[in-house]
Amino acid sequence: xxxxxVIRIExxxxxYYMGRNVVHALxxxxxxxxxxxxxxxxxxxxxGKSTLMNMLGCLDVPTSGDYYLDGVHVNDxxxxxxxxxxxxxxxxxxxxxxxLARTTALxxxxxxxxxxxxxxxxxxxxxxxxxxxMVGLGDRLDHQPSELSGGQQQRVAIARxxxxxxxxxxxDEPTGNLDSHTSVEIMxxxxxxxRQGITILLVTHERDIxxxxxxxxxxxxxxxxxxxxxxxxxxAAEDLSDIPDPDADDAPAAxxxxx
Amino acid sequence: xxxxxxxxxxxxxxxxxxxxxxxxxxxxxIGVGAVIIMVGVGYGAQSSIEKxxxxxxxxxxxxxxxxxxxxxVSMGSGSFNRLRIGDYDKLKRExxxxxxxxxxxxxxxxxxGGQGNWRTSVNGVxxxxxxxxxxxxxxxxxxxxxxxxAMRKVxxxxxxxxxxxxxxxxxxxxxxxxxxxxxTIIGVLQSKxxxxxxxxxxxxxxxxxxxxxxxxxxxxxxxxxxxxxxxxDIPAAxxxxxxxxxxAHDIGQxxxxxxxxxxxxELASAAQSATQIMxxxxxxxxxxxxxxxxxxxxxxxxxxxxxxxREIGIRMAIGARGSDVLTxxxxxxxxxxxxxxxxxxxxxxxxxxxxxxxxxxNTATPPQAIVLAVGFSAAIGIxxxxxxxxxxxxxxxxxxxxYE
Ligand SMILES: Nc1ncnc2c1ncn2[C@@H]1O[C@H](COP(=O)(O)OP(=O)(O)O)[C@@H](O)[C@H]1O
Ligand SMILES: [Mg+2]
Numbered sequence: 144x145x146x147x148x149v150i151r152i153e154x155x156x157x158x159y160y161m162g163r164n165v166v167h168a169l170x171x172x173x174x175x176x177x178x179x180x181x182x183x184x185x186x187x188x189x190x191g192k193s194t195l196m197n198m199l200g201c202l203d204v205p206t207s208g209d210y211y212l213d214g215v216h217v218n219d220x221x222x223x224x225x226x227x228x229x230x231x232x233x234x235x236x237x238x239x240x241x242x243l244a245r246t247t248a249l250x251x252x253x254x255x256x257x258x259x260x261x262x263x264x265x266x267x268x269x270x271x272x273x274x275x276x277m278v279g280l281g282d283r284l285d286h287q288p289s290e291l292s293g294g295q296q297q298r299v300a301i302a303r304x305x306x307x308x309x310x311x312x313x314x315d316e317p318t319g320n321l322d323s324h325t326s327v328e329i330m331x332x333x334x335x336x337x338r339q340g341i342t343i344l345l346v347t348h349e350r351d352i353x354x355x356x357x358x359x360x361x362x363x364x365x366x367x368x369x370x371x372x373x374x375x376x377x378x379a380a381e382d383l384s385d386i387p388d389p390d391a392d393d394a395p396a397a398x399x400x401x402x
Numbered sequence: 403x404x405x406x407x408x409x410x411x412x413x414x415x416x417x418x419x420x421x422x423x424x425x426x427x428x429x430x431x432i433g434v435g436a437v438i439i440m441v442g443v444g445y446g447a448q449s450s451i452e453k454x455x456x457x458x459x460x461x462x463x464x465x466x467x468x469x470x471x472x473x474x475v476s477m478g479s480g481s482f483n484r485l486r487i488g489d490y491d492k493l494k495r496e497x498x499x500x501x502x503x504x505x506x507x508x509x510x511x512x513x514x515g516g517q518g519n520w521r522t523s524v525n526g527v528x529x530x531x532x533x534x535x536x537x538x539x540x541x542x543x544x545x546x547x548x549x550x551x552a553m554r555k556v557x558x559x560x561x562x563x564x565x566x567x568x569x570x571x572x573x574x575x576x577x578x579x580x581x582x583x584x585x586t587i588i589g590v591l592q593s594k595x596x597x598x599x600x601x602x603x604x605x606x607x608x609x610x611x612x613x614x615x616x617x618x619x620x621x622x623x624x625x626x627x628x629x630x631x632x633x634x635d636i637p638a639a640x641x642x643x644x645x646x647x648x649x650a651h652d653i654g655q656x657x658x659x660x661x662x663x664x665x666x667x668e669l670a671s672a673a674q675s676a677t678q679i680m681x682x683x684x685x686x687x688x689x690x691x692x693x694x695x696x697x698x699x700x701x702x703x704x705x706x707x708x709x710x711x712r713e714i715g716i717r718m719a720i721g722a723r724g725s726d727v728l729t730x731x732x733x734x735x736x737x738x739x740x741x742x743x744x745x746x747x748x749x750x751x752x753x754x755x756x757x758x759x760x761x762x763x764n765t766a767t768p769p770q771a772i773v774l775a776v777g778f779s780a781a782i783g784i785x786x787x788x789x790x791x792x793x794x795x796x797x798x799x800x801x802x803x804x805y806e
Contacts, residue, residue, distance in 0.1 A: 202719060202799045223723050230721020241716045241803065245418050257407050258721040303720065 148211070149310055149342050150176035150199060155208030156365075157194050168194040170365035171208070176311070176344065181337040183356035183373070184346045191365040192346045196315045199344065200233055201225045213310050230258050234304025236314035236345075240296040242288040248275060248299045249284040255307045274302040278332060294325035301332060305341070312336070314345040318352055324388045330355040331379035355379050408726075412733040416741075423738055426702045429695025430742030430782065431749065434775045436688035438750025439757065441771045444681025446754070446763030448674055455670040461501075461633050462534060463640060464669065465489075465626040465647065466662045484660050485623040487614070489650045490528070493628065496646050499639040502530030503628040507613045513606060515578035515587075516567035522560070524580060524606045526613020534629040540564070542574035542589030550609040555616065557585040560605035561593040580606065583616050636665050695742065696782040703735050703790035714794050715802025728795035735787025736780055743779025747772060 157169040168191045176182060186192050197203040198210065201217060204225075210217040213232055220228065229235075234255075242251045252271040259265075275281055278298040288296050297317060304312050314333070318326035326349075334355055337343050345356065353359050354377050361369035416423045467483035490505040497503065507526035512519050531537070532544045541564075545556050557578060564573060568590075577584045585608065594602040614621070630639040640663050647661055664672070707714070714727055722730075751767050758765030 197800050200719070202803075223725075226718065226721050226723040226726075229719060235719050237803070241712070241719075243713055243716060246414075254717070255720040257404075258717070258723075258726060307721075 147178075147214075148175040149178050149180075149213060150174065150344075151209075151211040152199070152205075153209045155198065155205040155210060157191075157198060157203070158206045167365055169198070169205070172362075172365070172367055174360065174367065174370075176342065178342055179337070179340055180358060181333070181343045181356045182345070182358045182360055183353035184344065184360050184362060185348060185350070185353050185369075186362035187348065190362045192348075192362055193315055194365075195362065196313055196344070196346055199311075200235060200313045201228045226258075227260065230255055231261065231307060232310040234307065234309040234312040236297070236300050236304050236312065236317045238316040238319040240288070240293070240300045240320070242296055242299055242303075244289065245287055247285045247287055248280060248291070248302075251288075251299055252303045252306050255303060259307065270306055271302070274306040275299070277305065277336075278302045292325075293321050294328055297321065297325075297329055298332065301329075301336075305336065309341075311342045311344060314343065316346050316348070318347065318349070322389055323351075324383070324386045326352060327379045327382050327386055331383060334379050408729055408733050409737065411730060412737045415734060416738060422702065426698055427695075427738055427742030427745065429691065429698040430739050430779050431695075431746040433689065433692030433695045434743045434746025434779055435749040435753060436691055436746075437685050438747055438767055438771060438775055439753045440681060440684040440688050442750065442754030442765040442767045443757055443763070444677060444684065445768055446758055446761070446765035447677050447681075450763045451673050451677060452670055455666060455673065461630040461636060462666050463500075463628045463630065463636060463643065464664050465628070465643060466664070467622075467625070468660070468662060483622050483624075484651055485626060486621055486650075487610075487623065489647060490623065490626055492650045493626065493643065493646055494528075497628070497639070497642055499630055499635050499642050500628045501631045502534045503626065504528040504531040504534055505610050505623045506531075506625050506627060507610050507618050507622075508624040509613070509618045511581050511617065513563060513567065513578055513580055515576060516571075516573060517569065518567070520563055520566045522563050522604050522606055524608065524613060524617055526608055526610035526618070528610055530629075531607070531627070534627050537594075538592040540590045540592050541572045542587070544589060545609055550611050553609065553611040553615055555583060555585045555612060556588045556608065558589040558591060558607040559587060560591050560607070561603035563604060563606055564590045578606075581617055640665060692778065692782060696739070696786040699735050699739055699783065700786035700790060703731060703787055704793070706734075707731065707790050707794040710794075711797065711802045711805040714797050715799050715805065718797070718799035719803060724795040727797075728791045731791035731794045732784060732787050735791070736783035739779045739783030739787075740776060743776050746779070747775050750775070 152172060152174050155169055155172045156167065159166040159168055172195065184192050184195065194203070198205055199212075201212070201220075204218065212228065215228070217225070217228070235241075243254070249268070249271050252274050253267045256265065256267040256270060272281070272284060275284060278301050280295060280298050280302065283291065283295060286295075288299070291299065301312075301317075304314075317333075318329055321329060330352060333343055333345065337357075343356075347353055354373055354375060356373055357376065359369070359371055359373050360367055465485070467485045485505075487505060490503065493500065493503045504527045509524050510521065511524050512521050529545065529547055529550060537544070540561065542558070544558065545554070548554075549556050557580070559567075559573065559578075567573070567578070568576070573587045573590065576587050578587055579585070591603065591607075628639070628643065630636050643663055644659065647663075648659065651660055653659065717727060754765040754767055757763070
């Protein structure tokens with residue numbers, strides 16, 4: 144654990160105030176993430192995984208404690224600076240895919256580039272196409288979410304997370320809405336991206352999914368209770384042949400995209 | 403986001419809900435359309451009145467009974483009418499700046515002759531009346547000083563009367579019955595057209611002496627018209643007429659006039675200010691529908707923000723600033739209202755053309771009205787889109803993402 148960590152959070156807490164009640168969602172978390180890691184965050188429902196991910200994703204600010212992303216002290220930033228950080232350094236993948244409805248895959252993937260204010264003049268269309276090709280959807284550019292299977296929608300979401308070449312990809316239960324075969328496919332994709340050097344943090348409550356990561360962190364009641372290297376790491380690409388494919392990849396979506 | 407991209411995104415999301423967008427725009431369409439039609443019609447009415455009043459006669463001055471009132475043109479209000487033949491005689495004798503002067507004794511009666519009967523206005527006037535009103539003849543001639551002196555039963559028909567009683571024929575020499583008195587037709591006028599809704603062709607003219615003895619029987623005049631030698635004489639002539647009239651009516655030094663003198667320009671501007679007020683009133687009523695249209699836009703934008711909460715959350719998660727979201731929704735409402743405004747403008751111009759075609763007015767839409775309509779609808783889009791857009795921009799990304 145060095146100063147060059149991509150993510151460094153120190154004694155972070157998060158309280159939610161519900162009228163007179165206070166919910167201590169995070170009770171003091173320390174976590175360092177190095178470049179190129181692939182971490183699975185585990186824990187029961189309500190343990191604080193999503194809260195932690197939102198914090199790491201600069202969608203929320205901690206009640207106390209410090210967060211450094213790529214050396215930047217996130218606590219000090221304004222809303223606009225947080226938005227810029229999300230745009231430039233972070234890629235999100237959600238359980239419910241969260242694609243824009245009635246918008247093509249290409250346009251969905253292009254979206255982060257359109258909000259890029261860095262002034263880099265880039266061919267957004269070409270970059271979005273390349274990202275979709277990388278996740279294996281080069282032939283689905285003009286499909287809308289409703290015309291794609293759940294697995295394909297999640298691939299679009301991953302392409303969208305990748306297109307701005309973020310420092311970290313954050314995925315909150317990315318396989319939560321997918322059948323087991325598709326889940327492993329998605330994990331194979333994450334492993335492939337990680338092999339190319341992309342840092343990935345993903346939340347899951349399935350041990351089977353967590354074992355594709357390199358490192359496993361377990362959260363309970365807002366604290367990290369376990370943080371260790373995955374010993375029996377599986378290769379999703381190899382496992383795929385063992386898991387029956389219930390139907391073809393172009394099965395109807397398991398869940399609706401964003402409406 | 404670049405503005406061009408923002409506009410494209412806004413147009414795309416409007417197109418995703420075409421029917422709703424159309425219904426939302428309808429309020430603005432109707433509002434702008436109504437305002438444009440009203441302004442166009444008012445403009446047309448005004449320019450046609452201008453044209454017609456100048457066609458009424460040359461260098462005309464009109465003396466009406468009663469004190470002058472702001473705004474309206476009072477023509478023959480009975481209660482104060484102290485205009486007498488004596489006034490006319492005195493003007494005729496004493497006014498040097500006046501090239502012609504004529505009393506007008508007016509009454510309504512049934513004219514029987516030719517094809518049947520026709521209710522029309524009978525005006526008793528002097529021989530000067532022809533020159534003052536610049537009357538031209540389709541058939542026959544004007545009456546003479548002798549006819550006036552001898553109170554001859556001769557008459558000149560206006561174009562409308564002639565058209566109705568003697569269509570396509572020359573009635574000169576025929577007899578026409580007015581209040582059971584037979585008159586000889588000696589002339590038919592060329593058409594003068596309508597002024598301020600009055601048909602100046604629906605008239606029968608005769609010597610005022612004849613009119614007084616045969617038809618009206620009273621000594622009051624409805625008004626007196628006069629003309630000057632040149633337009634530059636008009637102000638001086640008005641002063642001269644005023645002095646003579648005050649003397650004729652024996653009005654003391656500190657007393658008000660009991661008559662009103664107006665020249666053609668004053669008549670025109672009185673009529674114009676009346677149409678202007680009417681136009682503004684109509685446009686004001688029409689702009690209420692613009693307001694209603696704006697409220698409709700606000701309503702739909704609020705619904706849209708709620709419906710698209712998740713979309714807003716997604717956009718924020720991938721790096722949209724609050725200001726990006728605000729601009730997006732603002733542009734959406736502006737694009738909708740401006741599109742509505744443009745459609746309304748097209749309908750308004752088209753509607754104005756149809757009305758112009760029906761009424762014969764020149765209902766040209768002034769270019770300022772076009773700029774105003776587009777600018778106004780954009781302003782409505784901003785004004786009524788602002789609050790919903792603020793609501794969208796103020797959303798918390800996490801809560802927006804969780805929204806079902
Ligand atoms: N916006 C919020 N307001 C109040 N309480 C919240 C909010 N978000 C999360 N919580 C609470 O914080 C705790 C952690 O939630 P969360 O991070 O979503 O858990 P997990 O993702 O592990 O299921 C839960 O008790 C939850 O009820
Ligand atoms: Mg969760």
